[in-house]
Amino acid sequence: MPVRPFHAIVAALLLLLPAAACANRDNQRTEGRPSWVGPPAADAANPRDVIGFAGAVSGGSRQQSFGDLDSLRRCLAQPGNVCTPRGPVTVAPGAKRLMMAGNVTLDGRGMLSLQCDSYCLELRQGNNVIRGVAMAGPGPQRTLWPDRFPDADCTNPQSPKNVSGCAVPIHMMNARQVLVEDSDFSKCGNKCIAIDSTDAVTIRRNRFADSYFGILAINHEVNGPPMGLTVSGNVFRSVFRRSARVTGPYLMHEFANVMTGRCPDLPGGGFGISAVGDAQVIAEGNVADPGSCAALQMSDFDDPKGGKAEGKGRILSRRNAGIQDNADAVSATVPYAPPRLEANAALRDAITRTAGMRRP
Numbered sequence: 001m002p003v004r005p006f007h008a009i010v011a012a013l014l015l016l017l018p019a020a021a022c023a024n025r026d027n028q029r030t031e032g033r034p035s036w037v038g039p040p041a042a043d044a045a046n047p048r049d050v051i052g053f054a055g056a057v058s059g060g061s062r063q064q065s066f067g068d069l070d071s072l073r074r075c076l077a078q079p080g081n082v083c084t085p086r087g088p089v090t091v092a093p094g095a096k097r098l099m100m101a102g103n104v105t106l107d108g109r110g111m112l113s114l115q116c117d118s119y120c121l122e123l124r125q126g127n128n129v130i131r132g133v134a135m136a137g138p139g140p141q142r143t144l145w146p147d148r149f150p151d152a153d154c155t156n157p158q159s160p161k162n163v164s165g166c167a168v169p170i171h172m173m174n175a176r177q178v179l180v181e182d183s184d185f186s187k188c189g190n191k192c193i194a195i196d197s198t199d200a201v202t203i204r205r206n207r208f209a210d211s212y213f214g215i216l217a218i219n220h221e222v223n224g225p226p227m228g229l230t231v232s233g234n235v236f237r238s239v240f241r242r243s244a245r246v247t248g249p250y251l252m253h254e255f256a257n258v259m260t261g262r263c264p265d266l267p268g269g270g271f272g273i274s275a276v277g278d279a280q281v282i283a284e285g286n287v288a289d290p291g292s293c294a295a296l297q298m299s300d301f302d303d304p305k306g307g308k309a310e311g312k313g314r315i316l317s318r319r320n321a322g323i324q325d326n327a328d329a330v331s332a333t334v335p336y337a338p339p340r341l342e343a344n345a346a347l348r349d350a351i352t353r354t355a356g357m358r359r360p
Helices: 005-015 041-045 069-076 345-354
Strands: 027-030 033-036 062-066 081-085 089-091 098-100 105-115 119-123 128-136 168-173 176-181 184-186 193-196 199-204 207-209 215-218 227-232 235-237 245-247 250-255 258-260 274-276 280-284 297-299 301-303 307-309 314-318
Touching (some): 062 069, 069 081, 069 089, 069 098, 119 128, 128 168, 215 227, 215 250, 245 250, 258 345
Parallel strands (some): 062 081, 081 105, 089 105, 098 119, 119 168, 128 176, 128 184, 168 193, 176 199, 184 207, 199 227, 227 250, 235 258, 245 274, 250 280, 274 297, 280 314
Antiparallel strands (some): 027 033, 301 307
């Protein structure tokens, strides 16, 4: 598999880093913070191994193919499978979400499209890889459950209440080690990716377009150690809010992403990177085009499910283009050697060329 231009840039920069700055590929916890132990021999030599928080993910190992919704559902339910389509496949799970067992890889190979009316993919165990899939909402003009969500407007939302009950292509809950890469998300309805108390997640080289919300990660364990999320190499085009947002005890490292497209003129105003209620963010090497939804957003948050997330979210924003600098104190550290990228036109072009699903 050829190394993509963006990865070549990252590889060159990583080679400049001192070896002592690099750490191990297994995420561990030390004193309640993410840490990294041991030598990462492959990281500098092969940029595809620079995964971030999901560095220990492996997914499945047993090759299985599918050709329709039922066979896809069966494949995803078996731990250890690598599920690949036999040819171009479009499925619509409807109200019955696709449950993904632990230790499973879904490799759409650029031939799988999911049409989402509700939750599409559900992950509740971990060690999962999702790649090469196109996922789109919003399904019906109104939710599948209009009695429960009378304000829902899944195709033309004007406020957060309008997306309640709408599509969520990927939802992960209480899992660990998840990698989502090389996929397309468009007109998601609600959030494109919802991460609920799931640790060691990496979302890289995807394309998000024309959605009210992008990515939300929330940790309900308000008294526990911070969970980790890496967001890198993605393109967010006309995503109104949350590119991405973390809430509660999370550390998000967001680097080398592009925010582009016109920011929709909707009530309340759009924003990009967001930290809420004790969440911490390191944002660096990102590029935002003029007029895109790229404002930083920090606020307090009360979590009715798990207690109160004390304090205001913190963002350390540095070496970005088109995104304001912000010097909040971030106490947690990323468990790998982050590349020092120059946020310029060349990096922007490399990211936009390499993000998203590759069709055969």
